[in-house]
Structure formats: C-alpha cells, structure tokens
Amino acid sequence: MTDVFDELVGQEHVAALLRDAAADAAAVRQGAVPRGAMTHAWLLTGPPGSGRSVAALALAAALVCPYGGCGVCEDCVAVRHSAHVDVEHVVPEGVEYTVAEARDLVARSALAPARAQWHVFVVEDADRQGDASANTLLKSIEEPPERTVWVLCAPSTEDVLPTIRSRCRHVLLTTPSSGQVARALHERFGVDEQTAQFAARAAQGHIGRARALATDEQARARRADVLALPVQLDALGDCLAHAASLVATVEADTAAVCDPRDASEREALLRAYGKGGEGKGIGTAERRARGAVKDLEDRQKKRRRRVALDQLDRAITDLTAFYRDVLVLQLGADVELVNGELRPALERLAALSTPERTLRRVDALDRTRGLLESNVPPLLAFESLMVALMDPALAPRS
Amino acid sequence: MPPTRRAPASSPDARNAAAVLVLGPEDFLADREVAALVARAREADPATERRDVDLGSERAAGDLAAALSPNLFGDAAVVVCRGAESADPAVVEVLLDAARSGPGQGATLVVVHPGGVKGRGVADKLKKGGFAVLACEKPKGRAFEEFVAREFAAHGRRPAGDAVSALRAAVGDDLRLLAAAVAQLAADVEGTEIDAEDVATYYEGVADVPGYLISDAVWDGRAAEVVRRTRWALVNDPGIGPAITSAVAGGLRSLARYGSAPRGMAEGQLAAHVGAPPWKLRALREQTGRWHPATLARAFGALAVADAAVKGRDARGKVLQEAGLDREQSSYLLERTLLRIAGATRTGRR
Numbered sequence: 007m008t009d010v011f012d013e014l015v016g017q018e019h020v021a022a023l024l025r026d027a028a029a030d031a032a033a034v035r036q037g038a039v040p041r042g043a044m045t046h047a048w049l050l051t052g053p054p055g056s057g058r059s060v061a062a063l064a065l066a067a068a069l070v071c072p073y074g075g076c077g078v079c080e081d082c083v084a085v086r087h088s089a090h091v092d093v094e095h096v097v098p099e100g101v102e103y104t105v106a107e108a109r110d111l112v113a114r115s116a117l118a119p120a121r122a123q124w125h126v127f128v129v130e131d132a133d134r135q136g137d138a139s140a141n142t143l144l145k146s147i148e149e150p151p152e153r154t155v156w157v158l159c160a161p162s163t164e165d166v167l168p169t170i171r172s173r174c175r176h177v178l179l180t181t182p183s184s185g186q187v188a189r190a191l192h193e194r195f196g197v198d199e200q201t202a203q204f205a206a207r208a209a210q211g212h213i214g215r216a217r218a219l220a221t222d223e224q225a226r227a228r229r230a231d232v233l234a235l236p237v238q239l240d241a242l243g244d245c246l247a248h249a250a251s252l253v254a255t256v257e258a259d260t261a262a263v264c265d266p267r268d269a270s271e272r273e274a275l276l277r278a279y280g281k282g283g284e285g286k287g288i289g290t291a292e293r294r295a296r297g298a299v300k301d302l303e304d305r306q307k308k309r310r311r312r313v314a315l316d317q318l319d320r321a322i323t324d325l326t327a328f329y330r331d332v333l334v335l336q337l338g339a340d341v342e343l344v345n346g347e348l349r350p351a352l353e354r355l356a357a358l359s360t361p362e363r364t365l366r367r368v369d370a371l372d373r374t375r376g377l378l379e380s381n382v383p384p385l386l387a388f389e390s391l392m393v394a395l396m397d398p399a400l401a402p403r404s
Numbered sequence: 405m406p407p408t409r410r411a412p413a414s415s416p417d418a419r420n421a422a423a424v425l426v427l428g429p430e431d432f433l434a435d436r437e438v439a440a441l442v443a444r445a446r447e448a449d450p451a452t453e454r455r456d457v458d459l460g461s462e463r464a465a466g467d468l469a470a471a472l473s474p475n476l477f478g479d480a481a482v483v484v485c486r487g488a489e490s491a492d493p494a495v496v497e498v499l500l501d502a503a504r505s506g507p508g509q510g511a512t513l514v515v516v517h518p519g520g521v522k523g524r525g526v527a528d529k530l531k532k533g534g535f536a537v538l539a540c541e542k543p544k545g546r547a548f549e550e551f552v553a554r555e556f557a558a559h560g561r562r563p564a565g566d567a568v569s570a571l572r573a574a575v576g577d578d579l580r581l582l583a584a585a586v587a588q589l590a591a592d593v594e595g596t597e598i599d600a601e602d603v604a605t606y607y608e609g610v611a612d613v614p615g616y617l618i619s620d621a622v623w624d625g626r627a628a629e630v631v632r633r634t635r636w637a638l639v640n641d642p643g644i645g646p647a648i649t650s651a652v653a654g655g656l657r658s659l660a661r662y663g664s665a666p667r668g669m670a671e672g673q674l675a676a677h678v679g680a681p682p683w684k685l686r687a688l689r690e691q692t693g694r695w696h697p698a699t700l701a702r703a704f705g706a707l708a709v710a711d712a713a714v715k716g717r718d719a720r721g722k723v724l725q726e727a728g729l730d731r732e733q734s735s736y737l738l739e740r741t742l743l744r745i746a747g748a749t750r751t752g753r754r
Contacts, residue, residue, distance in 0.1 A: 242701050243664025246657065379721030380712035386653050390704040 010064040010075040010082060014057050015190040015213055016182025023177060024061065028068035028075055031155075035123045045175045047147045047156040049132075051163055052179030055212025058159040061179060062128045065157055066093045070122035081122065092119040093126045100308030101315070103135035108142035115146045115154050125154045132158035133165030140167045148173045181211035184342075191220050207344055210327060215320070228255070232321045233328055235392075237351045240400035245392035252321065253385045260314045268306045275302055318384055319375065325395075326371045328352070329364050336361045358399045370394035414539045419444065421536035423503035423513045425488075427527055428540030432580040434516050437538050442482045445512055452480040452510070459515075460487030464495045472502055472511070480510030488515045488530070489523030496526055500533040542579070555583050559590035561598050570600040574607035615644075615651025622742050623655050623691045625749040630742050638735050645714025645738055652742065653707050660700045662688045694749040703745050710741040 011021035023043075030043035048065065050058045067085040068075030070092050076082055084090035094114060096107075111127065119125040129143075147156050147170060156174070160166050163176060182190075187206035190213065191197040197205070197220040208229065209216035218225040232252070239245050279295035280288065327344040334341055335356040345352065356364075370391055377387040418424055424441065426434045445452040455471040458464065464487075471483045485499070502513055515535065517527045531537060543551045552568045563571075575585045585607060593602045618637065621629040637644050658680045665677050675682040709719045713734040716724050724734060 241664060242660050242697050245701075246660055246664070373719050376718070376720035376722075377708050377712055380717030380719065381715045382708050382711045383650070383653075386649075386704070386708050386711060389657070390708040393701045393704045396701065 008077065010067045010071070010077045010085075011061075012077070013060050013064060013194075014179075016186035017057060017061065017179050020061055020177055020179055021064075024065045024068065025075075028065065031069055031124065032074055046150050046154065047158070047174040049158045049160065049163065049166065049171060049174035049176045050179060051160050051165075051176065053181050053211070054161060055209065055214055055216075056179040056181050057213055058179060059128070059130050060213075061177070062130070062157040062159050063088075063093075063095065066090075066095075066126040066128050066155075069124040069126055069155060070119075072122075090122075092122040092124065093128065095128045095130070097130045098134045099305055099312075101134065101312050103139045105136075105139045105142055108135070108139040112142060112146045115150055115156075118151070119153055123153065125151075127154065127156050129156065129158045131160070132170075133160040137167060140170055144169055144173070182213065184211065187211060187213055187216050191216060195221065197221065204347070207342070207346065208324075208327075210323075210344055228259075228317075229320075229324055231255070232324050233345060233348060234351075236325070236328055236355060236395060237400060239392055239396045240398060240402075242393065242396070245396050246389055249385060249388040249392045253318075253388055256314055256317045256321075256384070259317060260310060263313055264306070264310045268310075271302060271306070272299065275299060314384065315378060318378060318388070322371050322375050322391075326368060329368050329371070332356050332359075333361055333364045333368070336364060354400075355397070358397060367395050413537075415536040418536035418538045422506055422511070423535045424515070424538055425527065425530045425535035426514060426516045426538045426540060428519045428542075430540045430542045430579060431518070432578075432583065433540035434518075437540060438484055438514055438516065441512060441514055442484075445480060445482050445510075449480040449510060451477075452482060455481055455483050457483060457485045458487045459485050459491035459495055460489075464491065465498065468495060468498055472498075472513070474511070478510075480512075482512045482514060485513070485515045488517040488526055489520070491523070491526055496529055499530060503530075503534045548577075551579065552582060552586065555586040556590070556598065559587060560596065561586075561590050561593075562596055564597040564599040566600040567598050567603055570603040571607065574603060615647045616655070618648050618742070619651040619655035620687075622652050622746045623659055623695075625694050625746050627743055627746045630746045631739060634739050634742060638738075642735070645735065646711065648738065648742075649707055649711040649714060652745075653704075653711070656700065656703055656707065658684070658688060659691055659695065660697075660704075663692045663695070663697060663700065696750055699745075699748045706741050706745065710738050713737045 009025070011025050014021050027044045030041050034040045034044065048062075050061050052058050063085055064075065067077070067082045067090075070085060070090060071079055071081045073079060081090060085093050088095040094111070096103075096111065098107075111129075115125070115127060117125060144167075146154075147158075150156060158166065158170070158174060163171050184203070184206040187209065188199070188202040191202035191205060192199055195217060201220050202216075205216045205220035208219055219229065235248055235252075238248065275298055276295060279298065280291045281295070283291070328348070331343045331345050331348075331352050332355045333339075334343060335352055336359075343349070343352070374387050374391040377390070378384060415421070419441065426437050428434065442452070442454050453475070457467045457471050459468070461467070468483075468485065471481070475481070491499075499513070499515060515530060517523065517530070519527065519541075549568055552571065553563060556563045571582065571585060571589075575581050589598055589602060589606060592606060615637075618630060618633045621633055634648065637648060658678050661678045662674075662680075662685070665674055669677065671682055671685065675685060678685070678688065680688065712719055713724065714737075716734065718724055
C-alpha cells in the first residue's frame with residue numbers, strides 16, 4: 007500500500023495510528039458511528055527533524071483527499087505544497103506567534119471547508135508562542151466547529167501550555183535511526199548511498215537537515231567550516247577572528263535569503279496601495295501605505311532575526327555533536343561517531359583534554375544557545391563561546 | 405542650499421508696548437520675557453493682575469473677552485495668551501481688535517507664539533496688526549556663549565577659562581538646565597570667578613554618560629570611575645544597560661585584537677586589524693600592558709552574561725523577573741561585572 011503516510015521515516019506506529027484516524031473520519035462523514043480513532047485536536051511531538059510537520063501534513067492530506075490520502079491526487083499534491091484551500095499550514099514568521107495571528111486563526115477556524123470534508127489547521131512550532139496567544143487559540147482547540155481539525159506540532163508536551171495539551175490527543179514521534187534516514191534519502195531523493203549515509207549520520211536523525219546536507223553543496227561547506235573550528239582555536243586572536251567570520255557568514259547568508267524576499271514583498275505592498283497612481287485620494291493612500299510599510303518592515307526584521315538564529319543554532323548543534331564525539335573517544339564508549347570522517351581532529355582533541363573539560367565545552371555550547379535567546383548580540387555570544395572552546399595546547403610548539 | 409528664513413528680530417522698545425508678541429521656539433526665554441513684562445507692569449502698579457488665556461482651547465473667545473474686559477476696580481492687568489499657533493481666525497480678530505483700540509486702561513496684551521511653520525499665518529497677522537515683537541530664538545554660536553555669560557553675570561559671577569564649554573559638555577544645550585546649573589554653581593562656589601574646575605566638581609558625569617567613557621574607564625582599570633559613571637548613567641536612563649555592555653564589549657574586542665596582532669604591523673594595517681581609528685592605538689597600547697590575555701578571554705563570557713542580564717534574561721534565556729530578579733538587581737549585576745573586570749588588572753587583585 008502506498009499513501010501519504012509512507013513519507014514518514016521510521017515512524018511505523020504513528021503512520022498506522024493516523025491512517026486509522028483518517029479512515030474513521032471518512033466513515034463518520036458517511037454516517038457511520040465513530041470508533042474513536044479520530045479526534046478534533048492533535049498534538050504531534052518529537053525531536054526536531056523527526057518529521058512532525060510531515061506527519062501533520064500527511065494527516066491533513068488523508069482528511070481532505072477523497073481517496074483517504076493517496077498521495078497523487080490533486081488534493082494531496084496541493085496539501086504537499088501548502089496550497090490546499092482547506093488545509094491552513096501556519097508557520098511562525100517571526101520568533102513567535104503573535105496574539106493577532108492567533109485571533110486570525112480562530113476567526114478562520116470558524117469557516118466550513120470549501121471543497122473537502124474537513125477544514126484542517128496545521129500549526130507548526132506551536133511551542134513558539136506566549137501564553138496570551140496560546141490562550142486565544144484555546145477555546146477553538148477545545149471545541150472547534152464540527153468539521154474543523156487542529157494539528158499542532160511541538161518538540162515535546164512540556165513546550166505547550168497544560169491547558170492546550172489536555173485538549174489534544176498526543177502522538178509521539180521518535181528520532182529515526184541514521185540507517186532509516188539514509189535509506190529514505192536514497193530511495194526518495196535518489197541520493198547515492200555513500201552520501202546518504204554521511205548526511206544521515208551528520209544530521210543525527212534530522213531528516214530535513216539530512217536532505218539539505220545530501221543535496222545542497224553550500225550546506226555541506228558551511229558545516230565543514232564550522233567543524234574545522236575546534237582544532238584552530240589556540241589563541242585569543244584566532245577565537246575572535248573565527249567568531250567574527252562565522253557571524254559575518256551567517257549575516258551574508260541571511261541577507262541572501264531575506265533581501266530579495268523583503269524587496270519583492272515591499273514592492274507588492276506599495277503596488278497594492280496604489281504606488282505610481284495619481285489623482286484624488288492618492289495622498290491619503292500614501293499616508294496609509296507608510297503605516298503598512300512600517301508593519302511589514304517590523305515583520306521582516308523579526309523574520310530576519312529568526313533566519314539568522316536558526317543558522318547559528320545549526321552551528322551550535324554541529325559543534326555539540328563534534329564534542330560529543332570527542333567525549334565518546336575519551337571515554338572509549340562503543341557507539342557510532344557522528345563525525346567519523348573527522349577522526350584525526352577528534353583524536354587530537356581527545357588526547358589533549360580531559361572528559362571534564364569536554365563536558366564544560368558542551369555546557370558552553372548550551373549556554374551560547376541561551377545567550378542568543380536572551381538577545382545577546384551574536385558576535386559577543388560567539389566570541390565568548392570560542393574563548394570557552396579555546397585550547398592553548400593546540401598551538402604549534404615553537 | 406534652500407533659502408533660510410531670517411530669524412525675526414525684536415522690535416525696538418517692545419517691552420513698553422501695550423500689545424506684545426513673544427515669538428520663537430525657545431520656551432525658556434519666552435517664559436522669562438513674560439515674567440519680565442509682568443514684573444515691569446507691577447513695578448508701575450503693584451495691583452496689576454496676571455490673567456492667562458489658552459487660545460487653543462474651545463472656550464478661547466469667551467476667555468479672551470473676559471480677560472480683556474476691565475475689572476470692577478479698574479486695576480491694571482497683563483493678559484498672557486498661549487497657544488496662539490492653534491488659535492481660531494475669529495480669536496485672532498479679537499486680538500487684532502484689542503491691539504488696534506488699545507487693550508484697555510493699564511492693560512498689556514501678551515501673545516506667546518512658538519514660531520515655526522504651524523500657525524505662521526497667525527504670527528504674521530499679529531505682526532502686521534501692530535504687535536511689537538520680542539524674539540525668543542535659540543542662541544547659536546557666539547550668542548550662546550553670551551547667553552551663558554549673561555547668566556553668570558546675573559548672579560554677579562564671571563566664567564573663567566573653559567567654564568562655559570565645560571558646563572555645556574556636562575549639562576547639554578538646554579537653556580533651562582543651563583540657567584539652573586549656573587544658579588546652582590553661583591550658590592555653591594565662592595568668589596567672583598567660576599572656572600572649569602568648579603564645573604567639573606559639581607557637574608561632571610551628570611549628563612548622559614556615553615558608553616565609551618565607561619568602556620575606557622574599565623579598560624584603564626579605573627574602578628572607582630567605573631562605578632561612578634555606571635551608576636550615573638543608569639540613574640539618568642535605566643534602559644541604557646545594553647548600550648554600556650555593547651560599548652565595553654567593543655573596547656574589549658579592540659583590546660584583545662590589539663594584543664594578539666602579529667608583531668611588526670604598520671600602523672594603518674594595525675588599525676584595520678584592530679578595527680579602531682589610528683589615534684586610538686596609543687591608548688590601546690597603554691591599556692594592553694595592564695591585562696593578562698587570560699583575563700581578557702574570561703571577560704567575554706562575563707560581559708555576555710551581563711548583557712543578557714541588562715536585557716532582563718539570564719544566560720539560559722530565562723526571564724530574570726520570573727527568577728525574582730528585578731531591574732535594580734540586574735543593574736547591580738552589570739556594575740559588579742564591570743568592577744570585577746576593571747579590578748583584574750595585572751597589578752590589581754585577581
């Protein structure tokens with residue numbers, strides 16, 4: 007049997023559960039007595055990259071597809087591209103959902119589906135919202151209109167308000183093994199086996215990241231640059247230089263992603279307000295446009311920050327895996343190395359330091375993530391990180 | 405260059421006119437002119453009454469009529485009208501009428517107008533309608549120095565040396581603050597001359613303390629100055645913490661880069677490497693000698709934590725208030741961090 011749930015990697019139990027739910031939902035619409043496999047609010051949790059949003063979209067597709075999620079019909083394809091009229095796929099633009107966005111969602115959730123049997127709301131990163139915005143959603147999640155279904159995604163149940171959690175049916179996804187990820191990369195995206203295995207290991211079960219590493223030259227290069235850092239940090243001056251170049255690279259990449267998008271959004275907005283027009287009322291329109299442009303710029307600024315933070319976070323994740331490998335070597339643990347291809351560097355660091363110091367470095371990485379969350383400028387946060395990772399013993403003896 | 409409007413000059417003998425337009429953006433001077441006019445009228449007749457009217461209000465017409473009518477005992481009055489820039493045309497007509505026919509026995513009509521674009525028509529009409537003008541422009545350049553000198557003179561004092569520019573640096577350009585500062589100095593300092601030293605004694609560090617002064621104090625290892633300046637800065641502007649950590653981190657960055665620069669770099673090259681202007685290199689050389697590289701390295705982490713604290717968070721991204729730490733305590737944390745760094749010079753305690 008092939009259907010939308012096949013896209014889940016290493017989550018057979020979840021696929022079975024959701025398939026059953028979709029079948030029950032379809033039966034209910036035809037007048038059958040519900041078996042209880044389907045419900046109106048779902049909370050999908052699992053570590054980043056385990057495929058929460060893939061699972062959520064698969065459920066959505068199965069609900070709106072006339073064939074129960076065939077994966078090939080018009081509805082399924084539309085859902086996959088976040089373009090289905092009855093599947094609202096929401097992703098936080100900035101760092102968090104705002105109350106205004108939540109209110110907008112609640113208003114739209116009151117609408118009946120336009121063409122399918124269900125109106126599905128897939129809310130990604132449901133943990134990225136304050137209490138106020140979560141409480142705004144609460145009522146609708148608790149008791150949505152008859153044909154509305156909520157599917158929330160979050161890293162863990164602790165990340166959402168208890169009041170939200172208690173109103174959802176919880177589904178737990180697990181981290182797929184690197185073997186499963188590699189097979190999926192190979193079979194689905196035609197990545198050659200060796201690259202697939204490297205990418206799966208390097209991404210540590212994060213499917214999206216594995217795919218990027220397998221197919222995107224630049225992602226691989228950025229990762230290699232970051233992982234080359236630890237053995238170069240032998241003096242204060244180098245630490246500062248590396249921190250500066252890393253942050254500059256992130257800024258440049260962020261600009262490359264955001265600049266064209268910002269510019270085209272701005273242009274579209276101004277056109278909507280009648281840019282280039284003339285005649286009566288153009289003054290008023292221009293004044294209003296100024297306010298709208300300000301709002302847009304605020305949103306773009308938030309998005310820019312998020313894009314940059316995501317990249318910095320990836321660098322921290324990669325470095326953490328590196329020091330985890332150092333620790334594995336130091337302790338002689340019998341587990342697979344994430345960065346097997348860097349064995350010489352790992353062994354060198356393992357020999358120079360002690361497990362205690364390696365753990366302190368892992369802790370410094372964790373703290374850096376906290377500092378970034380606290381709004382400390384990335385440059386200062388990474389300078390303090392590089393200094394904490396610095397090992398003067400790496401310096402060539404003169 | 406666009407054509408500039410000439411600042412209006414005061415009419416001769418305006419202070420004795422029966423209808424006066426106090427015109428200009430400097431409200432401190434305007435207040436003074438009004439007070440002087442009232443005082444002058446009271447000199448002539450101690451029973452003179454001051455009546456205030458807000459021309460911008462909805463009841464302006466009625467209030468103005470009431471203020472302009474003589475009272476039962478025929479006492480003299482000074483009618484002070486504010487908000488002329490937003491006055492109704494009808495109200496302006498009443499003002500013009502009053503000026504034409506004379507505001508009544510012993511009465512003086514004073515209209516205050518801030519100048520500028522808003523209500524420029526009103527000001528022009530009043531000028532044409534026979535109001536004598538008292539200009540209240542912000543003094544610039546020479547005139548500014550003269551203003552401060554006059555303030556000193558009013559208290560029977562004379563500024564000596566750089567006193568005026570020192571005062572200006574410490575207090576800023578606001579005339580009201582400057583006048584108050586001069587009055588305070590005149591009360592505190594004995595002798596007829598007041599010099600820059602006196603100003604420094606009483607006023608240094610009072611105005612906005614730029615972050616770089618704090619940074620310099622930290623990296624020069626002047627602990628007492630660090631505390632004084634940081635406190636002043638936080639008292640004046642409790643939200644200035646992030647600007648301070650940012651400036652101190654900038655200073656640290658230059659210092660650490662300077663210290664780790666390869667030997668034998670040309671000056672221009674070195675300045676580019678450090679990311680500081682060439683004239684700062686000498687100060688950096690002096691500062692570098694005071695610090696052990698390991699101390700500087702540790703300072704990055706400490707500053708990052710302090711930066712999080714002044715933004716109300718801790719190093720794990722948690723909101724401090726939830727941990728029971730308020731703004732005052734996060735300010736304290738900043739002060740303590742800076743103090744520890746400043747105290748950790750090679751010669752100082754570690």
